[in-house]
Amino acid sequence: MVTARAAATFEPVDRSAAAARGFVRDALLGWGLPEVVDDAVVLVSELVTNAVVHAGTAAEVCVLREEETIRIEVTDRHPERGLPSFANVPAQSSERYGDPDGEGGRGLLMCSAISSCWGVEYSAGQKTVWFRLALPEHIIGTRYALPALPGGELPGAEGPVLVAVVQVDEQGLVSSWNQDAEALLRLPAEQAVGRPWSTHVLWPPDGPELAETLRLARWEGGFSLRLDGQPEVYAVQVRVRDTHGVPSTLCLLVHESDRAVLRSPATGSDAPAGVEPFDLLVGHIGPDDLGGLLQRIVERARDLLDSDAAYLLLTTDDETEFELRAATGLPGAGRRHPPIPVDSGAGRYDSARLPAVHEDLAIRPNVAPLLAGSGLRSLITVPLKVDGRLTGSLGVAAFGPGRYDNEDALRLQFAADRVALALESARLTELERLRRGSLSFLVEASDLLAGTLEHGQTLALMAQMAVPTLASWCAVYTTHDAGADLAFVLHQDEDRIDQLRALLDKTPPPEAGPDNGVRFWTAPVEAARLAGLTDSPELAGLLGEIVVLPLAARNRVIGLLVLGVSTGLRFRQEMLELAEDLSRRAALALDNSRLYSERTATSQAFQRALLPPELPKIPGVEVEVFYQAAGEGNEVGGDFYDIFPIREGTYGFAIGDVCGTGPEAAAVTGLARHALRLLAREGLDGPQLLGRLNTAILDEGSRSRFLTLLYGELTPRPDGSTDLSLVCAGHPLPLRLTTDGRVDAAATPQPLLGVLDELELVAEQFTLHPGEVLLCVTDGVTERREGQRMLGDDGLAAVLSGCTGLTAGAVAARVQRAVERFAAEPPSDDMAILTLRIPEQRKG
Numbered sequence: 001m002v003t004a005r006a007a008a009t010f011e012p013v014d015r016s017a018a019a020a021r022g023f024v025r026d027a028l029l030g031w032g033l034p035e036v037v038d039d040a041v042v043l044v045s046e047l048v049t050n051a052v053v054h055a056g057t058a059a060e061v062c063v064l065r066e067e068e069t070i071r072i073e074v075t076d077r078h079p080e081r082g083l084p085s086f087a088n089v090p091a092q093s094s095e096r097y098g099d100p101d102g103e104g105g106r107g108l109l110m111c112s113a114i115s116s117c118w119g120v121e122y123s124a125g126q127k128t129v130w131f132r133l134a135l136p137e138h139i140i141g142t143r144y145a146l147p148a149l150p151g152g153e154l155p156g157a158e159g160p161v162l163v164a165v166v167q168v169d170e171q172g173l174v175s176s177w178n179q180d181a182e183a184l185l186r187l188p189a190e191q192a193v194g195r196p197w198s199t200h201v202l203w204p205p206d207g208p209e210l211a212e213t214l215r216l217a218r219w220e221g222g223f224s225l226r227l228d229g230q231p232e233v234y235a236v237q238v239r240v241r242d243t244h245g246v247p248s249t250l251c252l253l254v255h256e257s258d259r260a261v262l263r264s265p266a267t268g269s270d271a272p273a274g275v276e277p278f279d280l281l282v283g284h285i286g287p288d289d290l291g292g293l294l295q296r297i298v299e300r301a302r303d304l305l306d307s308d309a310a311y312l313l314l315t316t317d318d319e320t321e322f323e324l325r326a327a328t329g330l331p332g333a334g335r336r337h338p339p340i341p342v343d344s345g346a347g348r349y350d351s352a353r354l355p356a357v358h359e360d361l362a363i364r365p366n367v368a369p370l371l372a373g374s375g376l377r378s379l380i381t382v383p384l385k386v387d388g389r390l391t392g393s394l395g396v397a398a399f400g401p402g403r404y405d406n407e408d409a410l411r412l413q414f415a416a417d418r419v420a421l422a423l424e425s426a427r428l429t430e431l432e433r434l435r436r437g438s439l440s441f442l443v444e445a446s447d448l449l450a451g452t453l454e455h456g457q458t459l460a461l462m463a464q465m466a467v468p469t470l471a472s473w474c475a476v477y478t479t480h481d482a483g484a485d486l487a488f489v490l491h492q493d494e495d496r497i498d499q500l501r502a503l504l505d506k507t508p509p510p511e512a513g514p515d516n517g518v519r520f521w522t523a524p525v526e527a528a529r530l531a532g533l534t535d536s537p538e539l540a541g542l543l544g545e546i547v548v549l550p551l552a553a554r555n556r557v558i559g560l561l562v563l564g565v566s567t568g569l570r571f572r573q574e575m576l577e578l579a580e581d582l583s584r585r586a587a588l589a590l591d592n593s594r595l596y597s598e599r600t601a602t603s604q605a606f607q608r609a610l611l612p613p614e615l616p617k618i619p620g621v622e623v624e625v626f627y628q629a630a631g632e633g634n635e636v637g638g639d640f641y642d643i644f645p646i647r648e649g650t651y652g653f654a655i656g657d658v659c660g661t662g663p664e665a666a667a668v669t670g671l672a673r674h675a676l677r678l679l680a681r682e683g684l685d686g687p688q689l690l691g692r693l694n695t696a697i698l699d700e701g702s703r704s705r706f707l708t709l710l711y712g713e714l715t716p717r718p719d720g721s722t723d724l725s726l727v728c729a730g731h732p733l734p735l736r737l738t739t740d741g742r743v744d745a746a747a748t749p750q751p752l753l754g755v756l757d758e759l760e761l762v763a764e765q766f767t768l769h770p771g772e773v774l775l776c777v778t779d780g781v782t783e784r785r786e787g788q789r790m791l792g793d794d795g796l797a798a799v800l801s802g803c804t805g806l807t808a809g810a811v812a813a814r815v816q817r818a819v820e821r822f823a824a825e826p827p828s829d830d831m832a833i834l835t836l837r838i839p840e841q842r843k844g
Contacts, residue, residue: 004065012052051076164253217407234259294326307396360401378403449589453596463490471563484509551587620716622808626833638665639830656709686727687761697754706754739771780831786823808837
């Protein structure tokens with residue numbers, strides 16, 4: 001049965017939610033129902049916001065007083081059936097109420113959490129969300145009781161207990177004084193009434209001032225009186241108002257020894273007298289949803305005092321600065337605010353460690369830098385403390401001046417005290433999770449970066465590790481004396497990489513400068529504006545906050561790491577610190593890859609200089625060479641080959657093997673190849689040439705290495721055959737393949753070079769006829785192994801015997817494949833194959 005009704009309609013404007021809160025508050029207080037005001041205001045605020053902001057229609061609020069409940073209805077003109085599906089979902093399941101952080105559905109979630117019942121009704125052209133709040137029963141009889149105690153444990157009292165009752169008006173003057181006050185304070189009423197209360201009280205200097213304490217909604221504590229002997233009293237002060245609304249303070253005093261009469265029970269969960277319990281934690285909050293918890297707190301705090309805005313600051317790890325972590329109603333909420341020093345205030349009213357009420361920020365604009373330029377003028381700030389340690393600050397603000405008093409501050413402080421421990425627990429849980437995740441991330445990043453020395457791959461790895469863990473997109477610049485070049489771009493949406501690169505190409509690169517830590521970068525946004533692309537659909541949502549981190553290694557900046565997030569997002573301090581750690585590791589890996597690339601390029605340039613130039617075309621002779629140096633990145637090893645003209649119609653060729661592999665062997669390779677060419681062109685024959693080369697190798701002293709070498713000279717003849725002269729100095733013997741498939745050694749072994757001072761070498765002559773092949777190899781071919789098996793000279797001869805009729809190139813390829821297939825493991829020694837073949841004469 002409805003006993004009272006109040007209704008109002010609110011247009012779809014920003015202030016409608018605040019106006020609706022005020023309307024509901026006034027209606028319920030007018031009916032004498034303060035117990036349900038706070039819950040009703042919170043729910044109406046959410047539902048009206050959904051209607052006027054998200055649905056974009058006017059909202060009608062109807063408050064109905066029933067016998068045992070209050071029913072409130074919020075009606076809008078947007079009847080879309082967009083509710084979450086509740087079918088077959090357990091009542092206790094969090095899925096029953098949809099996404100609590102979504103723009104739609106949170107009001108329904110809160111209805112479920114706060115109200116006794118709720119529902120949604122649809123009719124033609126409109127939708128009504130209603131909820132009921134149960135009215136508390138009036139308590140008759142016992143309100144609070146303690147267990148019975150033995151007589152010896154009861155508080156003692158010396159004679160009759162005197163309870164002085166003193167009333168103090170707004171000016172601090174005593175307005176009433178009872179008989180117990182006359183006896184306890186030893187002063188008749190006619191001498192006390194009309195005089196300042198401060199003339200009777202010796203107030204402690206280390207606490208809040210007496211005048212300020214008298215304006216509190218409730219205060220309890222001890223102090224002294226201005227009498228001989230300064231008797232100690234214990235007092236309870238309660239702020240009251242008369243039927244005309246005039247406030248005053250009622251003081252109840254007893255002797256200090258009788259304080260048990262007035263002292264409140266020491267419970268941490270009871271609110272101070274006159275303060276309605278108000279829980280800032282409504283609805284289920286996941287263990288890792290600190291952001292949702294913070295946002296819920298500021299929204300509830302705003303609604304608690306019917307304010308226009310609220311914000312919450314948390315201290316940094318070293319507890320020296322505040323960071324803005326959640327806000328509602330602040331203009332430019334997406335803007336980054338710098339950290340605020342904790343102890344920036346000059347006096348107690350500016351200290352973040354104490355509650356403060358600011359009646360007009362226009363008079364003292366520097367009190368709250370966070371609200372500068374917002375138009376907000378009234379402000380309450382209260383500290384969040386855990387075990388006496390400051391962990392944060394909660395503030396609520398309104399556009400009008402003088403909106404708050406000490407009673408409001410007390411209500412907000414009590415609400416903050418109730419939430420501080422849960423908030424700190426959630427924050428510590430998040431920090432621990434972030435630290436563990438950061439450590440795991442950095443370990444993985446270090447492993448990946450250490451796994452490559454290729455410059456391009458290192459750039460790609462840097463970007464891939466940053467996106468999307470740290471940012472929505474990443475760009476890497478490499479620096480040089482003239483500036484910086486864009487080297488790599490990555491976006492979490494691959495379809496946006498080209499758009500991002502095109503924009504960054506139009507943007508002057510960030511300045512390299514010294515290693516000065518993280519800095520924010522707005523140049524891409526400015527470049528988009530100058531190009532007229534601010535409202536371009538291609539860039540929609542692309543450019544949020546952007547930071548630049550230097551890539552510094554070995555005391556110099558070698559590049560820049562640019563990280564960006566989508567429009568409306570900001571970087572958390574923890575993410576920036578993690579990005580700095582990543583940039584230091586990435587910079588060292590990038591510098592290592594740069595040095596490796598430079599040294600590899602230098603090494604390869606020197607190695608290529610040791611290889612012979614393009615092979616000469618020899619009339620009447622097919623020539624093919626296969627060469628493979630052992631070791632990663634090596635182009636030249638201890639094996640070498642060469643073919644070069646000596647004089648008109650005569651060519652020299654050589655294939656050799658220096659002891660060992662790598663750069664030391666390659667140095668002897670260069671000496672041998674260049675010495676062969678020079679000495680052969682001076683007219684020395686094979687034995688003389690190798691004798692001079694032997695002397696040059698021995699002259700290298702400790703750097704010398706012995707060398708096996710097959711040197712030959714060939715002269716094509718007019719009849720199609722070719723005359724050859726060979727000297728085989730300790731080298732695997734060359735093999736000759738005849739046209740009938742027979743394989744023979746084409747030379748005899750002689751001493752190798754670099755061991756003996758005097759050598760007796762002899763040149764061996766023979767003629768290679770059309771269709772015949774001369775195969776020369778290094779020991780990397782004949783000594784190819786698999787376990788105890790070795791290819792050897794016989795194995796090579798067997799391979800060559802099957803090459804009758806093949807070209808020189810086909811013979812070299814078949815030998816190379818045979819070596820590769822002989823064992824599963826790749827070859828571990830340098831390998832050179834030189835094939836000479838006399839083509840068969842074509843018959844006319």
